[in-house]
Amino acid sequence: MTEPVIELDEIRKTYRSGVIEFEALRGVDVTIREGEYVAVVGPSGSGKSTLMNLLGCLDTPTSGAYRLAGEDVSTMSETQLAEVRNRRIGFVFQQFHLLASKSAWRNVELPLVYAGVPRAERRERARAALTRVGLGERLDNRPGELSGGQQQRVAVARALVTEPSLILADEPTGNLDSSSSADVMGLLDELHDAGRTIVLITHDLQVAERAQRNLVIRDGQITDDVATGLAAAGGSR
Template sequence: MSDVVLRLDAVRKWYQTGTLHVDALRGIDLGIGEGEYVAIMGPSGSGKSTLMHILGCLDTPSSGSYRLVGVDVGELSEEELAEIRNRLIGFVFQQFNLLAHLTALRNVELPLAYAGVPGDERRRRALAALDRVGLADRVDHRPSELSGGQQQRVAIARALVTDPALILADEPTGNLDSSSTREVLALFDDLHDQGRTIVLITHEEEVAAEAQRVLRIHDGELQATAAVRR
């Protein structure tokens, strides 16, 4: 494997509500190398969302370890986790999560603003990211003036603008029609060809089939890995 971007060793996650104990993850071992394109599939209640939250540093393991580019995230404070999320992970969500009152350009600039990047540099990098996803002519449009596929491409530009170590996409085509789905998946293919590391969470077989490697999770355990596609 190339340089490891993320590694989970014996990761468990459980929840306790009164007398109810729920084991969401049951000892996950996983390594993803730089430049890999991996899809994670699983039915509702399989632990897929819990695993995504841990990969995205939105939650931490109950036991075991998760290292992202060599950093043990279990040892980080909430403030440090927030910095890791902003600097090392580019998120793409099913609901786009764009701010309705901001233009495409301003939405893409947001992670850089949080990181304290100066205004001129923010604009330059955001314009380059929007150009990369084919929206150079839509920079002044607000989300309501864009199609669903265009909104998702703005979200992908926002994910790219910090040059993250990992792109984490959670059901990124769930709200798109078939044509927009093809456009977004083609964009992920291009990003993978450029060496980006992508982890895609999906329940759709045809979406997962675009990935280089498919992992399946069931009852909090990873099943055998599907064959490499390319």
């Protein structure tokens, strides 16, 4: 068995607005290991984005422990969390979140700028990541000059370029037509085959089926944890 990347222990998250409290996560225990491909599914309001924000070190739990690649991140300061995010996590969002005024190349090298990687190495690694996602010929195009599917592939290249422990994708195909969705999902399959750990949120059961494992969340709790796709059929993709 591979090493755990994510270890959640009795995670609770309570939102407070004035005197009103809402417990969005009610005791979540999950371990996700290196190389796993996991989809988080569940109805609207069940806590998927709340969970994703915690996994991505964008927010901290009200109680419980979160270890990311062995490091306890549940009690870290904002600054420490920002550093962990940059070092360990690659994000892919529904809205791509690319900088409109920057070329594909510049968008992809940005996480390396934050990490203090020298310019020549940044350029080379960004070029390699864009080539990896099939955009080696589009290095100098800005997001507005690319299709939605191509923009999402730039976002995947940006998520990859730091060689993160974990790729987190929140509805990565939510804004794509079916052919671009298939492209992006094919890319995630390839990354998984290359040994990456991937956690994605989706409403789309066909997308969830591509993963190895589905976590079903309802009312802030994991109610099902099932093998899917080839994993369920005994395969080992």
